[in-house]
Amino acid sequence: MTDAQRAQSARRDAASSAPALREEGAAIIAGAAGFVLTALVAVPSFWGQTLPIAGPGSVSQFAAIAAGVVAIIAYPVGRLWRREGLTPFDSRAPGVPRSRTSAADVFDTVVIAFAHGVIALLLWIVLGAVLADAFQGASVYALAAVVLAAAVAGVTAYAVFLSGAGMDILRLSTVLAVFAVVGILAAMLSAPDPDWWRLHLSALGMTSSVSSLTFNLTLIVTGVIVTAIARYATDLRDVDDPRRRRGLVRVRVCLLLIGVLLAGVGVFPLSVSQLLHNVSAVGMVLVFALLVFWVPAALPQAPPAFFVLGYVFFATIVGVLVFFAIGYYVLTAAELVAGVLVFSWLIVYLRVSGAAQVGRATAA
Incomplete structure (x- = not known):
């Protein structure tokens, strides 16, 4: 490498590192x-x-x-x-002017x-x-x-x-996961009744303690975050294929519903309204079932392992609910398994969707 080439390479390195250093x-x-x-x-x-x-x-x-x-x-x-x-975060496609903040x-x-x-x-x-x-x-x-x-x-x-x-959407998925895990664990550790788990997971939100406030607030804010990122995780720009566009719209609606229903579980604890609480919890599982089977049309470039993961998670949730129905599992175990699987799949979907957006931006 000549001196001129080395100097040019040094200038490129300095230019690329300058924003990170600032x-x-x-x-x-x-x-x-x-x-x-x-x-x-x-x-x-x-x-x-x-x-x-x-x-x-x-x-x-x-x-x-x-x-x-x-x-x-x-x-x-x-x-x-x-x-x-x-x-x-900046969700613009390359070369698209910045729009006004809404x-x-x-x-x-x-x-x-x-x-x-x-x-x-x-x-x-x-x-x-x-x-x-x-x-x-x-x-x-x-x-x-x-x-x-x-x-x-x-x-x-x-x-x-x-x-x-x-x-970006990849980092936001991590923030979402950390927030939910930390909030739920804090509610469990500070629960005034150490035997809360003998009833159900929702027992954490039934009292007037700080633990219940933490539990319900975690569910509400997590639900709001899910609804907030639904439009970023289902970017419709530059999507000309009608089938994929319909798939993205369906996935967006499902994500919005999951966010609203998750927040509803926190807004309506069992001590406030058993009907609305149960409708929110059961509705979230039903919407997840639709989401798993609709996502291939919305994200066809995703790896096959992602689709298989969704089917396995759905089958596991069905199996856990059957175990609860026959008395093999307590309700708390069924709720924990179903909640962890649904939330884990959402995190993986956000990361896969974000990786797909990064790939499109790089190609452009």
Whole structure:
């Protein structure tokens, strides 16, 4: 390679790495801002006190709340830094001019930002509980508490800013999975009745405790996120084949219905309306059955293993329901298996759909 070729290659490498480096620099500034703002609030709050690691009035509780607030702010800042407006991510096809940010875009962005905030809140609370068990009887002095809380907020702001700046449908599927898992596990671990599982999964949302609030809120926000990304996961642009277009429309309607019904399970716990709760839960399984058999027409370029996976999941759900009907499984086990399989398939579909969109964009 000649000197001119090496120089040209170096310029190309520098040009390709410049946006990523600027993004990292902006994320560091966002993290520093989160650190400073949290420290300014923590100093008067902690001054002259000795705080426990976990529990009410603890360092981890303050840090988790601060991290949740910072995450909700950092996500839209990351979106705006990319100059894409308050959109969940840039879903334009190559060469298509940017359209005006719609109300739906803003709503979707707010919901995803809220999901980041809840994830940060719950993760830091859980980590605080683990550290409290590791350092039993220990307490934290004011200065150390300020630094720890500010560091937690700074790290959260840095990570969430990068998540917002680089958000796409593949990353959004991961956020959706983490949010649902963390929320449901937090509700299970904090349930006031340790024998809730003897009834059914919906028993988590029947009381007036924080556990029930966490459970129902997780279902509602997860359902809203599913409805929000339905239009991005079924992109109709540049689709000329009538059969595939009809398939995409059917899949979009199914995703919207699953999101609405999932949110309905949280909006109508059994203690509020048994009829609406059961209609939402059963309806979600029925819509999933249609979705599995309609998706091949909407996404013909997907690998065959994806379609086989859907059929296997559907057959497994039917088998679990049969086991429950004959008394072999308790209702909680049937609900958990069916819920995990439906949600896992949705995550895989979002990733396959996102990979297909990336492939089309690369080809274009």
